[in-house]
């Protein structure tokens with residue numbers, strides 16, 4: 001294990017904790033759909049909505065084989081597979097997340113179209129040009145060697161294929177307030193600036209088709225979520241299940257980081273020249 005996967009790994013029994021929380025809320029686990037898990041397994045700002053934007057940008061079909069670099073608990077993979085009918089391979093550094101991702105796919109009837117393997121997004125071991133589309137969402141902040149990450153995405157993608165990077169970037173407002181949901185402190189946090197991203201992606205060989213800054217929407221998303229929780233109470237399972245006691249502080253810091261422009265959220269849609 002390394003420092004990054006240590007941060008994401010809880011005291012164990014994550015799957016059991018998710019199951020008990022769903023049972024306690026009276027959710028019928030025999031009829032579970034991917035969307036029912038979104039509050040715990042779409043582990044990025046703007047949740048399932050952001051995944052659906054990526055789905056559009058990747059122009060997926062039922063025949064597409066997609067690679068998710070840093071797939072977490074597999075929520076994005078299941079959403080893409082369910083909505084587009086495609087197959088998705090997720091690679092993630094944290095063994096516990098891969099195990100739970102596989103189990104959640106079984107619970108939601110998605111194991112035929114999603115699979116998860118433990119690995120490093122900068123060196124997946126997958127064959128060159130073996131996937132039709134690739135994405136990485138809220139992962140690059142944990143990876144200091146970003147040229148290696150984007151080079152790997154480029155290598156595994158077939159010519160003409162699309163790649164989306166949706167990440168938290170360093171803003172102009174100063175140092176990030178920690179802890180945040182991806183790091184306890186700056187020792188495992190390496191957010192790139194917009195200017196750096198504009199160099200990294202073309203340097204890896206990609207044509208950048210579009211760049212969409214969603215920082216304002218991200219702030220609005222947190223505010224809407226807070227209002228909903230005040231109105232209806234929290235969803236049955238949330239990121240707190242694995243982020244633990246620091247979750248409230250992390251959320252407050254994320255709101256402050258966005259409001260003070262210490263972070264920004266940006267989606268880059270790229271293609272590999274045919």
Ligand SMILES: C[S@@+](CC[C@H](N)C(=O)[O-])C[C@H]1O[C@@H](n2cnc3c(N)ncnc32)[C@H](O)[C@@H]1O
Nearest residue numbers: 042043044070071072092093094120121139142
């Ligand atoms: C904030 S979570 C995002 C998970 C997922 N992309 C999502 O949006 O739901 C970050 C994930 O990146 C993974 N990760 C961090 N560094 C990685 C690396 N070098 N290779 C693969 N996965 C990595 C972590 O294990 C964690 O699951």
